[in-house]
Amino acid sequence: MPKSTPKTPKIAVVGGGIAGLAAAYELTEQGYQVVVFEQESFAGGRMRTVKRDGFNFDGGASFLAANYYNLKRYAQDLGVEWVATRPGSIHRVLRDGKMHELSIASPLSILRMSFLPFSARLKLLGWLLALKLKRFKINLFDLSELPDSLFGIDLVTYMDEKIHPDATTYLADAFTSIMQFHRAKDITAGALVAYFKMMMTKGEEFALSYTPRGMGEIPTRMAEKLDVRYKTRVKLIRPARGRVEVQFDSGKKQFFDKVILATTAAVGVKIVDPVYKDHLKILSNTEYSSTVTIGIEVDQKEIPAQYHLNYVPYKENQRIGGYGNEYRKPGATPPGKSLISLYLHEETAVEVLDWPDIKIFEKLKLELPFIFPELDPKKAKLHSIQKWWEAMPKFTPEHIIRVKWFQRTHQGDKNLYLAGDYMNGPWTEGASRTGVKAAQQVIEDLSRN
Ligand SMILES: Cc1cc2nc3c(=O)[nH]c(=O)nc-3n(C[C@H](O)[C@H](O)[C@H](O)COP(=O)(O)OP(=O)(O)OC[C@H]3O[C@@H](n4cnc5c(N)ncnc54)[C@H](O)[C@@H]3O)c2cc1C
CATH class of the missing domain: 3.50.50.60 (FAD/NAD(P)-binding domain)
Known part of the structure; x- marks a missing residue:
């Protein structure tokens, strides 16, 4: 250049x-x-990284995906290393106080989604298979290109109608809580459809990736x-x-x-x-959702290494929308340590955004036993906090x-x-x-x- x-x-x-x-x-x-x-x-x-005590804490954007082709081009041009996260990630959804695995990798894994009633799993499977076969142009990264029939309807109405109200609560609402920090009613159905379609499209690689020196x-x-x-x-x-x-x-x-x-x-x-x-x-x-990202240092043995994104639907907890496990990014945490990045639902975020960090941490720590069954809250140490009034557009x-x-x-x-x-x-x-x-x-x- x-x-x-x-x-x-x-x-x-x-x-x-x-x-x-x-x-x-x-x-x-x-x-x-x-x-x-x-x-x-x-x-x-x-898109920034807080580097402290051997941790790279990506308190804003946290992950890239293999099909981020534009960003990948910059990385290649600029000699920035771009790698996949550790293989074998498990994603989970909280229902009735228990974590359940979430995977659409195969028909069997969909039928095993124990956070949905069996009838909803069957409907979801049928819908995903139909989506896979459907020919339409999708581009999650430019929603202006979505077909009119898909973006004109909100996600709650769409999921209630197409699948099951439980899929709205435990899949759609859970998804928007951790990916967008707001509820499913505030997003077009097209966004989720494009997300799933992209994950199932041959040639599209959706493996989560990262840049080892941090998102910045x-x-x-x-x-x-x-x-x-x-x-x-x-x-x-x-x-x-x-x-x-x-x-x-x-x-x-x-x-x-x-x-x-x-x-x-x-x-x-x-x-x-x-x-x-x-x-x-x-x-x-x-309109924007707001969130607060709380980086929590834990011993690596406190959270099983393969657990990656953990979805907490609003119905299960009105404060915490979910958490990720930064251990999935080799090099982001010191040996033997994990960093949990906890995201708040927008209502709680708005309530606490002006509070001092330690007060936010002490308050949210009380919720940990409800959403993070493996962790002993006494062993959780605050790393740092990032506050976002304008986290994601709706x-x-x-x-x-x-x-x-x-x-x-x-x-x-x-x-x-x-x-x-x-x-x-x-x-x-x-x-x-x-x-x-x-x-x-x-x-x-x-x-x-
Ligand atoms: C908590 C969180 C987690 C996320 N996770 C992911 C993820 O895992 N993967 C992913 O791909 N995306 C993620 N995102 C979304 C992603 O970070 C954003 O979509 C993207 O970074 C937005 O980029 P932008 O350039 O549009 O806006 P911004 O990054 O907000 O850039 C705006 C810039 O304008 C500057 N500015 C503001 N006012 C002025 C002024 N008056 N004069 C001069 N400069 C000004 C700001 O300082 C800033 O640098 C996440 C976002 C958040 C908040």
């Missing part, structure tokens, strides 16, 4: 999370001059190749005579031909001038439709482009793809002018 000589338009990206970095990386590769403004002293946003490694390496201005908080973006004015906290301002806004939507609402009224229809209508059917409309008709109006996971691009891979898409649109628009 860059592959060709720089072209003259001045382009800014506001926000150095993975969406903003992907946008800047794409533009730089194509020979454009681009500067990234990031309020923190590091890049990556919700890819954004950190990307930022090293880019012009990133750290500790530079943008406070206003507004149109100015055919260009875009960007104002900073410092009181200074700069003018650009094109600006890509890659903060969360919640920040965007505060810094985008009201003249951008169509952008604001997206930004102000985006991909409701209405949200998907609004973003599709914006992308078709208003992306780039008055030289401002939106990127970020809330632009129908779930998780780190989806967010990075929204950045690439916005950059490509910028290039297309510049070539037309």
Whole structure:
């Protein structure tokens, strides 16, 4: 990089999370001059790692998957090691105080899902087999591409109707609790359908993966190749005579031909001038779940090594949505130790987000015996806590439709482009793809002018 000589338009990206970095990386590769403004002293946003006492604690995004093809490309370009987690993971769901295995690897494993009544297991099996055979375009990382018939309905209505109310509670709600930190009613059915379809599609690899130096490694390496201005908080973006004015906290301002806004939507609402009224229809209508991630150090023998993601449906516990076992990532924990990453349901997160870490830990420790049968709470030691007001966008059917409309008709109006996971691009891979898409649109628009 860059592959060709720089072209003259001045382009800014506001926000150095993975969406903003992907946008800047794409533009730089194509020979454009681009500067990234990031309020923190590091890049990556919700993709970051706390390194302490021999633990790499990924308190935001925690896992990649083998089919994160865009992020994999960056890793390869930048020489970042990308590896699968330990083989033989077991995923579990809590029902009636007991953990039950969850696996859709084979018809037999589906029929063994003891957290569902047998009739529901049969229906689920039939539905999954039909889904496997169905031919439709799926792309979990760009929900704008979902077929209309799938995104127009919420997950609760869909699962109740297609399978069984218990599948709604113990599969759909459990899934959204740990993957999105909110309830199943707040997400389009299409997201879960796309997830399952992807896992069952030949050629799609969904093995969980990670970067051994922590999730912050890819954004950190990307930022090293880019012009990133750290500790530079943008406070206003507004149109100015055919260009875009960007104002900073410092009181200074700069003018650009094109600006890509890659903060969360919640920040965007505060810094985008009201003249951008169509952008604001997206930004102000985006809702987020909140969560708190609690890293807990335990002896490795306290949690069986193969237990990976542990789903805690809201019906079972209204405080903790689930937990992962960082021991599954070789190198992330010191010898003989595990790190449990515990995620809170959004209501509890909102209640405790302003509390001191130790108070949060002491309160949540009381819940451990209910959700984590193997662990003696006296042996749990706090590693660190990450707090997320805006953890995940809620991909409701209405949200998907609004973003599709914006992308078709208003992306780039008055030289401002939106990127970020809330632009129908779930998780780190989806967010990075929204950045690439916005950059490509910028290039297309510049070539037309
Ligand atoms: C607890 C948790 C667990 C997750 N687990 C996973 C997982 O396992 N796998 C996965 O793929 N995804 C996971 N995700 C989701 C993933 O982290 C996000 O989807 C993705 O990182 C979003 O990237 P983004 O660039 O859109 O936004 P962000 O990462 O939020 O980036 C926005 C950037 O803008 C900056 N900024 C904000 N305001 C300003 C301003 N005024 N001026 C300048 N800069 C500003 C911020 O500092 C930040 O760097 C998880 C998220 C959370 C919270």
